[in-house]
Amino acid sequence: MAPALCSKCSTLRFYDVFNDDVVFHPDLNSLVQSAKKCESCNLWWTQLQRDCSTEDIAACLARKLPTHVAKSSNNGDFKIYLRGEWHPAGTASVPDQIWLSCGVLVSAAGHDAPTKLQTHLAVFADPATPAGALFAGRYSTNAHNREYYATFAKGTLNACRKTHGVCNQASPPTPRQMPTRVIDVGDQTLPAAKRVTRIVLTKDLKQPQPYTALSYCWGRGTQAMLNAKNFADFTKLLPESKLSKTHIEAIDLTRLLGIRYLWIDALCIIQRNQEDWEFESKRMASVYGNAELTIIAGRSADSGLGFVTNDYLTSKNLPKPVPMKTGPHPHTGEGPDLGTVYLTIQRSKTVGPVDMRGWCFQEALLSNRSLIFGKDQVSYQCRLHTRYEDGCVDTDVSKREQSLTSLNPGTKPEVLRRWYQMLGSFTPRALTEPHDIFACIVSVAMITHGILKARYLAGLWECDMPRALLWKSRWSYVSRRHFLPIEKPLASPFTERKGEIPGKPVIRAPSWSWANVAGEVFWDTNPRIESKWMDPKNIHIKPRDPKGSWTNQRGAGSPDVLYMPSLELQLFVKAVEVRCTNVLKKKTPLTPEGIMMESIKSAPSAKPATAPSGPAKPSYLALGYFDFPSDPRPANIWCSLVVAHEGLLLTRDGKGKFQRVGWFVVQDGKQFDGVKEMAVDLV
Structure with missing residues (x-):
């Protein structure tokens, strides 16, 4: 059954909108009214609501200037314009598409005439049609070109085999x-x-x-x-x-x-x-x-559901794709009408x-x-590009070239940087069995070990231990709006491990390892300031072993060890026992909430790291951040300096062993001048 189209949409051709800005509707109200009956206008209206704010849409419906648009000579123009964008043979990083703009010609929008509203719909054609030879985009769902994935798979794989030497x-x-x-x-x-x-x-x-x-x-x-x-x-x-x-x-x-x-x-x-x-x-x-x-x-989230059929778009009750005539060749204007292309909502690359x-x-x-x-949609990824079903071709292979698994992974500093970046992407992921944490990345760790030639200690590389120890929660350090807090790993609902209760916290790594927590963590990988992790004058922590080993535990150091719950580090550190004095109510450069740490026995030259507003009576040593803020405060807390401006929050148990409970920041580390080194066993 042919879709219901208004008189404008039924006569609109891609050739027309490719060559000029076309007036689609006199204003937004006209588009909204037409959307009640016309499936094409309804598609545009749906996409506008997905891309534009309700405030800007309301302003245009009232024929008023949105707040983000400065007054200009076109402030009285509320026409809806269309303009096509076509890429021969699908060679661009964006699909063939048609842009919609309110009040400004699409060709002028983005220059000196900011548009009031703007969005676009993607264009696709069916395979084995005249239009399909010209437009690269395809659309494969349960109801449209259901078997196209096989054609796509064969074509991209065969082309890669024949022309991509590096992929072989x-x-x-x-x-x-x-x-x-x-x-x-x-x-x-x-x-x-x-x-x-x-x-x-x-x-x-x-x-x-x-x-x-x-x-x-x-x-x-x-x-x-x-x-x-x-x-x-x-x-x-x-x-x-x-x-x-x-x-x-x-x-x-x-x-x-x-x-x-x-x-x-x-x-x-x-x-x-x-x-x-x-x-x-x-x-x-x-x-x-x-x-x-x-x-x-x-x-697919479940192997019982399968993965071939794409019913995601149709299951969300979004408007269906609508047909559109092509006209002659978009560039030359010659030849017969190439048949039908379709407009559809933008598809993500998720x-x-x-x-x-x-x-x-x-x-x-x-x-x-x-x-x-x-x-x-379906996509094909290799070492040279990623090709998408909608016609996009992403030729930026820098991420894959810089991967730890690439053919040229880089120098040791670059490999370390990529290791931390990789963990930043890995740590938010879920595991049914929490003890699989090291097994999940064992192959990447073995590849990295082959380059660094360093011992692998519960997910940390011994050659970069000071930085490796200072991992932080993205939730507490970067943004509490966009990230989730880290949690304690929980036993699998299918666990058969002795002493573990399904759904209750388990220990799968030492307290000082990022693998001890579940959630997204990160490290400082800014190449411009990496020298601070390499400069001995800046490092205030060292192994007790004269040969430089951070642990004397037997069997430690191999990347193919899949279980490391109780690895112990033997260190010399500068540590001061502290107490929590208050919670900062004002935002700091770090997080909305920080815990001020006051020295119980002030260091000889202790100076305030960051004093709260008002008269500062105590000698504040540091600003601390607990890994699990909702947990009860430890009975004793120690600030252990790692580098000049940062360190670990530790607590000591009844046996004299120390555990990590968080991290802290100081202004420049001078607060620890004169503090003697002490031996610490970190578990």
Whole structure:
């Protein structure tokens, strides 16, 4: 059934709006009234409400100047204009689109004539149509071009294989090898009825073969899993009728791509076998780095739901795409009408639920090529670009080139900077099993270890210990509006660990490690001031071991150690016992709330770090921030200086051991002049 269109929308052509600014409606009121009957106008009105503030919209409806627009010669113009933007062969970082502007020609908006309201709709065409040869954007949902993902996957993968030399190199650069086990999806030369899907041991294959790998959220839908009981049976036949929908769709997609083998963790790692799990967990760099393609089921939070069909846009009750005539060639104006293109709301590049799962983080980072089934659209990412279903091509590969898993990761300072930036992206992600925290990044840690040649201590590198110890919560330090507070890791609802209660706090790392908390943390990685972490004169903490080791604990330092709950550091520090004197009510340069620390036994040359307003009677030593502000205050608190202006808040237990409880800042560190070093065992 053809959509209901007003007289203006039914005659509008992309050729017309590409070559000139077209008056669409006399004012916003006219557009709103038309939107009640016209599906195209309704699409524009919906997008305007998504992009523009209610205050600016109300002003334009009343034909008044929005507050953000300065008075100018055009302040009496409230016409609605359209102007097209077309990119040959989809070579731009934005899709083909049509812009809408209120009161200002689109071609003038953004210069000396700020628009009152502005938005745009994306343009797409159906494949295998005359318009499809000219417009790169596509739209694949449950109701429109449902099978397009297969065409997109084949086309982008084949082009990458033929023309992208760097994408054909393994990452890390090692000889190509296959995982221990893979799923044989069947000989494609045989009829479907004669194909056998089964688990195979790759050591039995004559030579390494191309394979795909799946990255996805398990959820509660993962059904059949490889275990000791069904291992022999699954090597003969893997019953697809018992697999989750996501697993079935990954098998089907692998077949469509003409690839015979597929790796899925639930079916290729022996579940409830700790030895096999640990062995395979350490090989993720090889599993994903050597895969011909990683299939990322980004839009699905549960493997029982599948990932191929995109019903996100339609499930949100948003207006459907509307057709529009093209006219002749947008540039030359020659030739016949190319048929129909469609207008649709802007689609995000958001990946979806897998972006918040801990295990999926390194899987994406380690992959050479990825086919991403994102929330709004499908995309293909490789080492040269990311190509989206809507026609966008992101050629800025700087993020991938600067990745720890790139072929040229950089110098040691650059590698450290990227390590901290990586952790900043990883730490907000959720883990069903909190003790998997180190296993989730073990492959990236092993790659980093190969460059730094330093010991790995509960997620911190010994060669950069002062900075590594000073991690901070983004919520408390940066913004309480845009970030969530850090919390204590909670035991899995499926836990079988002795002494743990599902949903109750657990200890998975030492107090001084970022892995001791759940939530987003960050480090100072500003390259302009990195020297402060390298200058010995600026460092006020050191290991007790004369050889420079920060711990003498046996077995410490290897990046492939998956469990490090009780690692102890042996240090010399300058520490002063303090008490909390008040909570700052006024905003500071750091956070809305800071705890003033007053020295119990003032240092000889102690000066106030930052005194509150009014007469300052006590000698304030530092401004402190607790990792868990809602917890009861420790019975004793110590300020331990790490660098000239920052340090750790510690507390001492009955056995004389110290634990981290937060961090503090001072003006310049002179408050600690004359304080003698003391030995500290930090647990």
